[in-house]
Amino acid sequence: MLQINRFYRSIFGVFAILSYLLSTQVTMAQGRKIAIVRDAEIESLLKDYAAPIFRAAGLQSKGIEIVLVNDNNFNAFVSGRRVFINTGAIMQSATPNEIIGVIAHEAGHLAGNHQERLRAQLDASKTLAIVGMLLGAGALVAGSTSNSSGASSTGGAIIAAAPSLATRSLLNYKRGEEINADTAALKYLNKTKQSANGMLKTFDRFAQQLALAGVRPNPYKLSHPLPRERINLLAEGARKSPYFGKKDSKSLQTRHNMARAKIAAFAGGQAGVQRLFKSAPNSVPALYGRAIALDNSGRSNQAIKILNQLIKKQPKNAYLYELRGEVQLKMRQADQAVKSFATAVKLDRSKSGLIKARLGFAYVATGNRSNAKKAVSALRAGLQTNPNNFNAYRSLSNAHALAGDIGEAELAMAEGHFRAGNTRDAKIFAGRAVQKLVPGKPSWQRAKDILTVGN
Ligand SMILES: [Zn+2]
Structure with missing residues (x-):
């Protein structure tokens, strides 16, 4: 699931926001299109953020690529060998450490082969409609609820309806993966002598927003469940690190x-x-x-x-x-x-x-x-x-x-x-x-x- 259909399939339709910010559409498995942006400066920055983390996670030889998505929402997710990061995530992060924390968490998913294991779980349950939501394409849900035709609101229906037994067990499974990814991220950040404060800040912010009623669900929150216990666990681990107070250069x-x-x-x-x-x-x-x-x-x-x-x-x-x-x-x-x-x-x-x-x-x-x-x-x-x-x-x-x-x-x-x-x-x-x-x-x-x- 969530494999990318021909990554640059419609590159012919490339439009330049300005000539140096190239943008192209990528079709995800659910048919949702995401706009990829290319920019030398931001790509080089993200590479510098990720390289030490990927090394610490043992991912450096796997050819993991970071892809920049032209979207003002805060979102980051993994698919195949790619870590997708929204431009909005960078803009909303006050410090490098906040983005590095998000990359560390996504690296935790990659190193744990979470996608493949989740896919196996899903095959067993056959609850395919929620795949997108669970695998990180939460915008599928947000997008289809706002569909004016009302024709394809499957994603929205799943959120609205009481979760079935299969859905609940998958959500629990996903929560387990989130905690695993957090634990792995803490390890990578310690290994690279960086603080987990940024990651904690980001997740804490999302957990608090989650409590606000009537807010359009952010894709990041949907793809990364944030129950209080998870934040508490993360805070405990982060504060134990001798690098907790360390600032970015x-x-x-x-x-x-x-x-x-x-x-x-x-x-x-x-x-x-x-x-x-x-x-x-x-x-x-x-x-x-x-x-x-x-x-x-x-x-x-x-x-x-x-x-x-x-x-x-x-x-x-x-x-x-x-x-x-x-x-x-x-x-x-x-x-x-x-x-x-x-x-x-x-x-x-x-x-x-x-x-x-x-x-x-x-x-x-x-x-x-x-x-x-x-x-x-x-x-x-x-x-x-x-x-x-x-x-x-x-x-x-x-x-x-x-x-x-x-x-x-x-x-x-x-x-x-x-x-x-x-x-x-x-x-x-x-x-x-x-x-x-x-x-x-x-x-x-x-x-x-x-x-x-x-x-
Ligand atoms: Zn996650």
Whole structure:
């Protein structure tokens, strides 16, 4: 259950909130769609939060991926080898430690193979309708109750009706898993010398909200039952740790605030940023958020001014250059954008393929044929790390076209569609590529391969 149907199936429908925040829809098993966002800065931050925890949990070799979901609700859940974290969870967490605690708890589920065991339980009970709720897709419930047609309100009905015996036993089972995940999380946090205070704070907050009547159920609460005894148990364990009072480092807190500022700017514009940084309106993160909000509302000139000030304060921050590059692209200053992205690529310690691809895009945007080769190599480098970036294939196609290689341009589109699972369009482009490429060459062969897939 809750396997992802072709993770990037509809990547062709990728829309960019802004070009650097890529978003795509992912269909979960229940048919619920979630919007995945890609952002180099936030992905790198989450990786840094998770890496020590995954190591402590013995998960590091399992290729666990963290996926960012574009949703303002607080939610986090695991599915397969992926930990999904909502942008809303990051924005609502005041400290890195709060998110690290949530990751530690989810890692507890992964390390305990809870999903697989729960699935076995469910197979036995055949109460499939509640699968979504129990496995973490609680929004299924919230979503279907608000369905105006009233046609598919199964999820809501389950919440409203008195739980059947099978449901009750499964809920008890799920509670047991929650306590196991908490215990595991405490262990990982201790091992990595971090406080469990953030995790406790988050769960405590949700437990209290649960008591409020008439509040739309938050998916996180539904997927992670929070009875008082669980919170008490967690509090007891957390306070025993010698690291309970330990605070996040200042630099990590700043990175966290920068990520929150970015999310707030996209979710709530200028007002959202102001609300979040009421107590520090002139801090670097607050100004960063303001620059993003200004740019989003068409005031790119003002955004650039703020960004240049911030770059003076944080000259090694790759993402400030990345953002400046995006703003410059919007202002049709492609040559300037190339410089900004090139600096960002150089400074980016996480070596994100997303930024490399944007450098390639900026080269193409100059329209200067002498930049075509540099564009191709930047885009290829970007695709090597992020092979499912459809927009990068489109840019690669444009880069080849700029160089006059029409066959390669068609092949890049074929490859992009192919990776996106869009086989029909992939074959159309591959067919054109075959006619224009030199027979026998590797790229011609690749086009041939795409043509014959599934035949
Ligand atoms: Zn849980």
